[in-house]
Amino acid sequence: MFEEGFGFNQTLDRGQDHEYREQVEIELLLEGMFRVYGFDFRDYAFPSLRRRIWHQVYKEQLGSISALQGRLLYDREAAERLVETLSIPVTEMFRDPTVFKAIREKVLPAIRELPAIRIWHAGCSTGEEVYSMAILLEEEGLLDRSRLYATDMNLASLKQAREGLSSLEKMKQYTTNYLQAGGKRSFSEYYKVTQEGKVEFDPRLRRYMLFSDHHLATDKSFNEFHVILCRNVMIYFNDVLRDRVHQLIYDSLAQDGILVLGSKESIHYTAVRSRYEEVDAQERIYRKVR
Ligand SMILES: C[S@@+](CC[C@H](N)C(=O)[O-])C[C@H]1O[C@@H](n2cnc3c(N)ncnc32)[C@H](O)[C@@H]1O
Known part of the structure:
Protein backbone atom coordinates (compact mmCIF):
# COMPACT_ATOMS: atom_id res chain seq x y z
CA MET A 1 0.00 0.00 0.00
CA PHE A 2 2.75 2.39 1.07
CA GLU A 3 4.89 1.61 -1.95
CA GLU A 4 2.00 1.76 -4.40
CA GLY A 5 0.88 5.11 -2.99
CA PHE A 6 4.30 6.56 -3.68
CA GLY A 7 4.49 5.02 -7.13
CA PHE A 8 7.85 3.59 -6.07
CA ASN A 9 7.49 0.38 -8.06
CA GLN A 10 6.19 2.31 -11.04
CA THR A 11 9.25 4.58 -11.02
CA LEU A 12 11.50 1.54 -10.83
CA ASP A 13 9.73 -0.05 -13.80
CA ARG A 14 10.06 3.07 -15.84
CA GLY A 15 13.67 3.37 -14.76
CA GLN A 16 14.37 -0.06 -16.20
CA ASP A 17 12.94 0.92 -19.51
CA HIS A 18 15.76 1.68 -21.96
CA GLU A 19 13.76 4.21 -23.96
CA TYR A 20 12.88 6.15 -20.86
CA ARG A 21 16.51 6.32 -19.75
CA GLU A 22 17.58 7.42 -23.20
CA GLN A 23 14.98 10.19 -23.11
CA VAL A 24 16.34 11.34 -19.74
CA GLU A 25 19.86 11.39 -21.19
CA ILE A 26 18.71 13.50 -24.11
CA GLU A 27 16.82 15.91 -21.86
CA LEU A 28 19.87 16.34 -19.63
CA LEU A 29 22.09 16.98 -22.64
CA LEU A 30 19.66 19.60 -24.01
CA GLU A 31 19.38 21.22 -20.58
CA GLY A 32 23.19 21.45 -20.45
CA MET A 33 23.37 23.00 -23.93
CA PHE A 34 20.81 25.59 -22.87
CA ARG A 35 22.20 26.41 -19.43
CA VAL A 36 25.85 26.57 -20.43
CA TYR A 37 25.68 28.01 -23.97
CA GLY A 38 22.12 29.34 -24.39
CA PHE A 39 21.37 27.02 -27.35
CA ASP A 40 17.80 25.92 -26.82
CA PHE A 41 16.81 22.70 -28.59
CA ARG A 42 14.53 21.54 -25.78
CA ASP A 43 11.37 21.87 -27.86
CA TYR A 44 12.58 20.38 -31.10
CA ALA A 45 10.67 17.43 -32.55
CA PHE A 46 11.98 14.43 -30.65
CA PRO A 47 12.48 11.68 -33.28
CA SER A 48 14.78 13.70 -35.56
CA LEU A 49 16.54 15.24 -32.55
CA ARG A 50 17.27 11.76 -31.18
CA ARG A 51 18.56 10.55 -34.55
CA ARG A 52 20.87 13.52 -34.94
CA ILE A 53 22.21 13.29 -31.39
CA TRP A 54 23.14 9.64 -31.96
CA HIS A 55 24.76 10.65 -35.25
CA GLN A 56 26.89 13.13 -33.28
CA VAL A 57 27.76 10.51 -30.63
CA TYR A 58 29.28 8.34 -33.39
CA LYS A 59 30.91 11.28 -35.16
CA GLU A 60 32.63 12.25 -31.91
CA GLN A 61 33.64 8.57 -31.51
CA LEU A 62 31.83 8.24 -28.19
CA GLY A 63 29.74 5.40 -26.82
CA SER A 64 26.73 7.12 -25.28
CA ILE A 65 24.63 10.26 -25.13
CA SER A 66 25.84 10.89 -21.57
CA ALA A 67 29.45 10.79 -22.80
CA LEU A 68 28.55 13.39 -25.42
CA GLN A 69 26.92 15.51 -22.73
CA GLY A 70 30.09 15.30 -20.64
CA ARG A 71 32.19 16.53 -23.54
CA LEU A 72 29.81 19.34 -24.52
CA LEU A 73 29.68 20.83 -21.06
CA TYR A 74 33.41 21.54 -21.03
CA ASP A 75 34.18 21.97 -24.71
CA ARG A 76 32.53 24.85 -26.57
CA GLU A 77 33.80 23.64 -29.93
CA ALA A 78 32.13 20.27 -29.39
CA ALA A 79 28.92 22.13 -28.50
CA GLU A 80 29.19 24.15 -31.71
CA ARG A 81 29.70 20.96 -33.69
CA LEU A 82 26.43 19.65 -32.24
CA VAL A 83 24.67 22.91 -33.18
CA GLU A 84 25.93 22.39 -36.72
CA THR A 85 24.46 18.87 -36.77
CA LEU A 86 21.15 19.92 -35.24
CA SER A 87 20.66 23.04 -37.33
CA ILE A 88 20.47 21.30 -40.75
CA PRO A 89 21.72 24.21 -42.86
CA VAL A 90 20.42 22.86 -46.18
CA THR A 91 19.34 25.55 -48.63
CA GLU A 92 19.69 26.74 -52.23
CA MET A 93 19.10 29.76 -54.47
CA PHE A 94 15.43 30.10 -55.46
CA ARG A 95 14.58 26.95 -53.50
CA ASP A 96 11.09 25.90 -54.66
C1 LIG B 1 16.87 23.95 -43.48
S1 LIG B 1 17.55 25.51 -43.12
C2 LIG B 1 16.45 26.57 -44.02
C3 LIG B 1 17.16 27.68 -44.74
C4 LIG B 1 16.27 28.55 -45.63
N1 LIG B 1 15.26 29.23 -44.86
C5 LIG B 1 15.63 27.71 -46.71
O1 LIG B 1 14.45 27.39 -46.64
O2 LIG B 1 16.34 27.35 -47.64
C6 LIG B 1 17.03 25.75 -41.43
C7 LIG B 1 17.80 26.87 -40.74
O3 LIG B 1 17.09 27.23 -39.54
C8 LIG B 1 18.03 27.52 -38.54
N2 LIG B 1 17.39 27.36 -37.23
C9 LIG B 1 16.92 26.21 -36.67
N3 LIG B 1 16.45 26.46 -35.44
C10 LIG B 1 16.63 27.79 -35.21
C11 LIG B 1 16.36 28.65 -34.12
N4 LIG B 1 15.79 28.18 -33.00
N5 LIG B 1 16.68 29.95 -34.22
C12 LIG B 1 17.25 30.43 -35.35
N6 LIG B 1 17.55 29.67 -36.42
C13 LIG B 1 17.23 28.37 -36.35
C14 LIG B 1 19.13 26.52 -38.79
O4 LIG B 1 20.35 26.93 -38.21
C15 LIG B 1 19.18 26.45 -40.32
O5 LIG B 1 20.13 27.33 -40.84
Whole structure:
Protein backbone atom coordinates (compact mmCIF):
# COMPACT_ATOMS: atom_id res chain seq x y z
CA MET A 1 0.00 0.00 0.00
CA PHE A 2 2.75 2.39 1.07
CA GLU A 3 4.89 1.61 -1.95
CA GLU A 4 2.00 1.76 -4.40
CA GLY A 5 0.88 5.11 -2.99
CA PHE A 6 4.30 6.56 -3.68
CA GLY A 7 4.49 5.02 -7.13
CA PHE A 8 7.85 3.59 -6.07
CA ASN A 9 7.49 0.38 -8.06
CA GLN A 10 6.19 2.31 -11.04
CA THR A 11 9.25 4.58 -11.02
CA LEU A 12 11.50 1.54 -10.83
CA ASP A 13 9.73 -0.05 -13.80
CA ARG A 14 10.06 3.07 -15.84
CA GLY A 15 13.67 3.37 -14.76
CA GLN A 16 14.37 -0.06 -16.20
CA ASP A 17 12.94 0.92 -19.51
CA HIS A 18 15.76 1.68 -21.96
CA GLU A 19 13.76 4.21 -23.96
CA TYR A 20 12.88 6.15 -20.86
CA ARG A 21 16.51 6.32 -19.75
CA GLU A 22 17.58 7.42 -23.20
CA GLN A 23 14.98 10.19 -23.11
CA VAL A 24 16.34 11.34 -19.74
CA GLU A 25 19.86 11.39 -21.19
CA ILE A 26 18.71 13.50 -24.11
CA GLU A 27 16.82 15.91 -21.86
CA LEU A 28 19.87 16.34 -19.63
CA LEU A 29 22.09 16.98 -22.64
CA LEU A 30 19.66 19.60 -24.01
CA GLU A 31 19.38 21.22 -20.58
CA GLY A 32 23.19 21.45 -20.45
CA MET A 33 23.37 23.00 -23.93
CA PHE A 34 20.81 25.59 -22.87
CA ARG A 35 22.20 26.41 -19.43
CA VAL A 36 25.85 26.57 -20.43
CA TYR A 37 25.68 28.01 -23.97
CA GLY A 38 22.12 29.34 -24.39
CA PHE A 39 21.37 27.02 -27.35
CA ASP A 40 17.80 25.92 -26.82
CA PHE A 41 16.81 22.70 -28.59
CA ARG A 42 14.53 21.54 -25.78
CA ASP A 43 11.37 21.87 -27.86
CA TYR A 44 12.58 20.38 -31.10
CA ALA A 45 10.67 17.43 -32.55
CA PHE A 46 11.98 14.43 -30.65
CA PRO A 47 12.48 11.68 -33.28
CA SER A 48 14.78 13.70 -35.56
CA LEU A 49 16.54 15.24 -32.55
CA ARG A 50 17.27 11.76 -31.18
CA ARG A 51 18.56 10.55 -34.55
CA ARG A 52 20.87 13.52 -34.94
CA ILE A 53 22.21 13.29 -31.39
CA TRP A 54 23.14 9.64 -31.96
CA HIS A 55 24.76 10.65 -35.25
CA GLN A 56 26.89 13.13 -33.28
CA VAL A 57 27.76 10.51 -30.63
CA TYR A 58 29.28 8.34 -33.39
CA LYS A 59 30.91 11.28 -35.16
CA GLU A 60 32.63 12.25 -31.91
CA GLN A 61 33.64 8.57 -31.51
CA LEU A 62 31.83 8.24 -28.19
CA GLY A 63 29.74 5.40 -26.82
CA SER A 64 26.73 7.12 -25.28
CA ILE A 65 24.63 10.26 -25.13
CA SER A 66 25.84 10.89 -21.57
CA ALA A 67 29.45 10.79 -22.80
CA LEU A 68 28.55 13.39 -25.42
CA GLN A 69 26.92 15.51 -22.73
CA GLY A 70 30.09 15.30 -20.64
CA ARG A 71 32.19 16.53 -23.54
CA LEU A 72 29.81 19.34 -24.52
CA LEU A 73 29.68 20.83 -21.06
CA TYR A 74 33.41 21.54 -21.03
CA ASP A 75 34.18 21.97 -24.71
CA ARG A 76 32.53 24.85 -26.57
CA GLU A 77 33.80 23.64 -29.93
CA ALA A 78 32.13 20.27 -29.39
CA ALA A 79 28.92 22.13 -28.50
CA GLU A 80 29.19 24.15 -31.71
CA ARG A 81 29.70 20.96 -33.69
CA LEU A 82 26.43 19.65 -32.24
CA VAL A 83 24.67 22.91 -33.18
CA GLU A 84 25.93 22.39 -36.72
CA THR A 85 24.46 18.87 -36.77
CA LEU A 86 21.15 19.92 -35.24
CA SER A 87 20.66 23.04 -37.33
CA ILE A 88 20.47 21.30 -40.75
CA PRO A 89 21.72 24.21 -42.86
CA VAL A 90 20.42 22.86 -46.18
CA THR A 91 19.34 25.55 -48.63
CA GLU A 92 19.69 26.74 -52.23
CA MET A 93 19.10 29.76 -54.47
CA PHE A 94 15.43 30.10 -55.46
CA ARG A 95 14.58 26.95 -53.50
CA ASP A 96 11.09 25.90 -54.66
CA PRO A 97 11.19 28.35 -57.60
CA THR A 98 7.41 28.73 -57.83
CA VAL A 99 7.29 30.39 -54.41
CA PHE A 100 9.66 33.10 -55.64
CA LYS A 101 7.50 33.51 -58.75
CA ALA A 102 4.49 33.98 -56.47
CA ILE A 103 6.41 36.49 -54.33
CA ARG A 104 7.29 38.42 -57.48
CA GLU A 105 3.72 38.39 -58.80
CA LYS A 106 1.62 38.61 -55.63
CA VAL A 107 3.72 40.04 -52.81
CA LEU A 108 5.98 42.68 -54.34
CA PRO A 109 3.10 44.55 -56.06
CA ALA A 110 1.43 44.91 -52.65
CA ILE A 111 4.48 46.49 -51.01
CA ARG A 112 5.85 48.44 -53.94
CA GLU A 113 4.46 51.81 -52.73
CA LEU A 114 6.13 51.62 -49.31
CA PRO A 115 8.87 54.23 -48.83
CA ALA A 116 11.02 51.66 -46.98
CA ILE A 117 10.60 47.89 -47.17
CA ARG A 118 11.73 45.66 -44.29
CA ILE A 119 12.06 41.92 -44.87
CA TRP A 120 13.14 39.33 -42.29
CA HIS A 121 14.64 35.99 -43.27
CA ALA A 122 14.32 34.01 -40.03
CA GLY A 123 16.58 30.94 -40.25
CA CYS A 124 18.49 32.18 -43.31
CA SER A 125 21.17 29.47 -43.14
CA THR A 126 24.04 30.26 -45.54
CA GLY A 127 22.09 33.09 -47.16
CA GLU A 128 20.94 31.76 -50.54
CA GLU A 129 17.32 32.66 -49.76
CA VAL A 130 18.34 36.27 -48.97
CA TYR A 131 20.40 36.65 -52.15
CA SER A 132 17.47 35.24 -54.14
CA MET A 133 15.14 37.82 -52.60
CA ALA A 134 17.62 40.62 -53.29
CA ILE A 135 17.70 39.60 -56.96
CA LEU A 136 13.89 39.68 -57.14
CA LEU A 137 13.81 43.13 -55.52
CA GLU A 138 16.53 44.39 -57.86
CA GLU A 139 14.62 43.23 -60.92
CA GLU A 140 11.42 44.84 -59.67
CA GLY A 141 13.23 48.15 -58.96
CA LEU A 142 12.76 47.89 -55.18
CA LEU A 143 16.16 46.88 -53.85
CA ASP A 144 17.45 50.35 -53.00
CA ARG A 145 14.40 50.91 -50.77
CA SER A 146 14.71 47.55 -49.02
CA ARG A 147 16.49 46.21 -45.97
CA LEU A 148 16.87 42.46 -45.73
CA TYR A 149 17.40 41.28 -42.15
CA ALA A 150 18.87 37.80 -42.20
CA THR A 151 19.16 35.85 -38.96
CA ASP A 152 20.13 32.37 -37.86
CA MET A 153 21.41 30.72 -34.69
CA ASN A 154 24.22 28.96 -36.57
CA LEU A 155 27.23 31.30 -36.53
CA ALA A 156 29.17 29.30 -39.13
CA SER A 157 26.25 29.56 -41.56
CA LEU A 158 25.91 33.29 -40.92
CA LYS A 159 29.61 33.82 -41.63
CA GLN A 160 29.23 32.06 -44.96
CA ALA A 161 26.09 34.08 -45.73
CA ARG A 162 27.95 37.35 -45.10
CA GLU A 163 30.74 36.30 -47.45
CA GLY A 164 28.28 35.61 -50.26
CA LEU A 165 30.32 32.75 -51.65
CA SER A 166 29.13 29.60 -53.38
CA SER A 167 30.54 26.92 -55.63
CA LEU A 168 30.60 26.74 -59.39
CA GLU A 169 29.00 23.27 -59.53
CA LYS A 170 25.81 24.65 -58.06
CA MET A 171 25.32 27.36 -60.69
CA LYS A 172 23.63 25.09 -63.23
CA GLN A 173 20.88 24.15 -60.77
CA TYR A 174 20.60 27.72 -59.51
CA THR A 175 20.24 29.04 -63.07
CA THR A 176 17.39 26.60 -63.72
CA ASN A 177 15.72 27.63 -60.44
CA TYR A 178 16.15 31.33 -61.27
CA LEU A 179 14.51 30.92 -64.69
CA GLN A 180 11.63 28.88 -63.21
CA ALA A 181 11.18 31.66 -60.64
CA GLY A 182 10.56 34.10 -63.52
CA GLY A 183 14.10 35.53 -63.65
CA LYS A 184 14.35 38.36 -66.16
CA ARG A 185 18.06 38.47 -66.90
CA SER A 186 20.91 36.07 -67.27
CA PHE A 187 21.64 34.53 -63.85
CA SER A 188 25.39 34.88 -64.50
CA GLU A 189 24.98 38.68 -64.19
CA TYR A 190 24.67 38.17 -60.44
CA TYR A 191 27.95 36.44 -59.72
CA LYS A 192 31.57 36.26 -60.73
CA VAL A 193 34.05 33.43 -60.50
CA THR A 194 36.97 34.21 -58.20
CA GLN A 195 40.61 33.31 -58.83
CA GLU A 196 40.21 30.41 -56.42
CA GLY A 197 37.42 29.03 -58.61
CA LYS A 198 34.65 29.95 -56.19
CA VAL A 199 31.54 31.94 -56.99
CA GLU A 200 31.01 35.34 -55.38
CA PHE A 201 27.58 36.92 -55.55
CA ASP A 202 27.44 40.55 -56.65
CA PRO A 203 28.47 42.62 -53.58
CA ARG A 204 25.90 45.26 -54.60
CA LEU A 205 23.17 42.83 -53.48
CA ARG A 206 24.82 42.55 -50.07
CA ARG A 207 24.66 46.29 -49.41
CA TYR A 208 21.01 45.94 -48.44
CA MET A 209 21.46 42.96 -46.12
CA LEU A 210 21.98 42.91 -42.36
CA PHE A 211 23.13 39.61 -40.84
CA SER A 212 22.79 38.81 -37.17
CA ASP A 213 22.47 35.85 -34.88
CA HIS A 214 19.00 35.38 -33.45
CA HIS A 215 17.55 32.36 -31.67
CA LEU A 216 13.90 31.88 -32.48
CA ALA A 217 13.39 29.76 -29.36
CA THR A 218 14.73 32.35 -26.92
CA ASP A 219 15.10 35.79 -28.53
CA LYS A 220 12.45 38.44 -28.92
CA SER A 221 11.05 40.43 -31.79
CA PHE A 222 13.48 43.17 -32.87
CA ASN A 223 11.62 45.18 -35.52
CA GLU A 224 8.40 45.41 -37.50
CA PHE A 225 8.51 43.82 -40.94
CA HIS A 226 6.47 43.95 -44.12
CA VAL A 227 7.50 40.46 -45.17
CA ILE A 228 8.84 37.54 -43.11
CA LEU A 229 10.22 34.36 -44.64
CA CYS A 230 10.60 31.51 -42.18
CA ARG A 231 10.98 28.57 -44.49
CA ASN A 232 11.96 25.02 -43.54
CA VAL A 233 12.80 26.01 -39.98
CA MET A 234 9.71 25.19 -37.92
CA ILE A 235 9.36 21.69 -39.37
CA TYR A 236 12.03 20.71 -36.84
CA PHE A 237 10.08 22.11 -33.86
CA ASN A 238 7.44 20.44 -31.68
CA ASP A 239 3.95 21.97 -31.46
CA VAL A 240 4.75 24.06 -28.38
CA LEU A 241 7.78 25.76 -29.92
CA ARG A 242 6.06 26.12 -33.29
CA ASP A 243 3.20 28.03 -31.65
CA ARG A 244 5.64 30.21 -29.73
CA VAL A 245 7.61 31.10 -32.85
CA HIS A 246 4.41 31.76 -34.80
CA GLN A 247 3.45 34.24 -32.09
CA LEU A 248 6.87 35.90 -32.34
CA ILE A 249 6.48 36.16 -36.11
CA TYR A 250 2.94 37.51 -35.79
CA ASP A 251 4.15 40.16 -33.32
CA SER A 252 6.95 41.09 -35.73
CA LEU A 253 4.70 41.61 -38.76
CA ALA A 254 3.12 44.95 -39.67
CA GLN A 255 -0.63 45.00 -40.34
CA ASP A 256 -1.15 43.40 -43.80
CA GLY A 257 2.39 41.99 -43.54
CA ILE A 258 3.20 38.82 -45.45
CA LEU A 259 4.41 35.50 -44.05
CA VAL A 260 6.09 32.94 -46.30
CA LEU A 261 6.54 29.38 -44.97
CA GLY A 262 8.23 26.30 -46.43
CA SER A 263 6.44 23.97 -48.83
CA LYS A 264 5.72 21.39 -46.10
CA GLU A 265 4.64 23.97 -43.52
CA SER A 266 1.31 25.63 -42.93
CA ILE A 267 -0.48 28.12 -40.75
CA HIS A 268 -3.27 25.58 -40.12
CA TYR A 269 -3.23 23.88 -36.70
CA THR A 270 -1.39 26.85 -35.16
CA ALA A 271 -2.85 29.24 -32.58
CA VAL A 272 -2.54 32.23 -34.97
CA ARG A 273 -4.34 30.70 -37.96
CA SER A 274 -7.41 32.95 -37.69
CA ARG A 275 -5.22 36.06 -37.86
CA TYR A 276 -4.07 35.41 -41.41
CA GLU A 277 -5.70 35.06 -44.80
CA GLU A 278 -4.25 33.07 -47.66
CA VAL A 279 -2.46 34.93 -50.41
CA ASP A 280 -1.37 31.73 -52.13
CA ALA A 281 -2.19 28.55 -50.20
CA GLN A 282 -0.21 26.33 -52.55
CA GLU A 283 2.96 28.39 -52.03
CA ARG A 284 2.32 28.86 -48.28
CA ILE A 285 2.02 32.65 -48.46
CA TYR A 286 -0.24 34.36 -45.91
CA ARG A 287 -1.26 37.93 -45.02
CA LYS A 288 -1.73 39.16 -41.44
CA VAL A 289 -5.24 40.58 -41.35
CA ARG A 290 -6.14 40.99 -37.67
C1 LIG B 1 16.87 23.95 -43.48
S1 LIG B 1 17.55 25.51 -43.12
C2 LIG B 1 16.45 26.57 -44.02
C3 LIG B 1 17.16 27.68 -44.74
C4 LIG B 1 16.27 28.55 -45.63
N1 LIG B 1 15.26 29.23 -44.86
C5 LIG B 1 15.63 27.71 -46.71
O1 LIG B 1 14.45 27.39 -46.64
O2 LIG B 1 16.34 27.35 -47.64
C6 LIG B 1 17.03 25.75 -41.43
C7 LIG B 1 17.80 26.87 -40.74
O3 LIG B 1 17.09 27.23 -39.54
C8 LIG B 1 18.03 27.52 -38.54
N2 LIG B 1 17.39 27.36 -37.23
C9 LIG B 1 16.92 26.21 -36.67
N3 LIG B 1 16.45 26.46 -35.44
C10 LIG B 1 16.63 27.79 -35.21
C11 LIG B 1 16.36 28.65 -34.12
N4 LIG B 1 15.79 28.18 -33.00
N5 LIG B 1 16.68 29.95 -34.22
C12 LIG B 1 17.25 30.43 -35.35
N6 LIG B 1 17.55 29.67 -36.42
C13 LIG B 1 17.23 28.37 -36.35
C14 LIG B 1 19.13 26.52 -38.79
O4 LIG B 1 20.35 26.93 -38.21
C15 LIG B 1 19.18 26.45 -40.32
O5 LIG B 1 20.13 27.33 -40.84
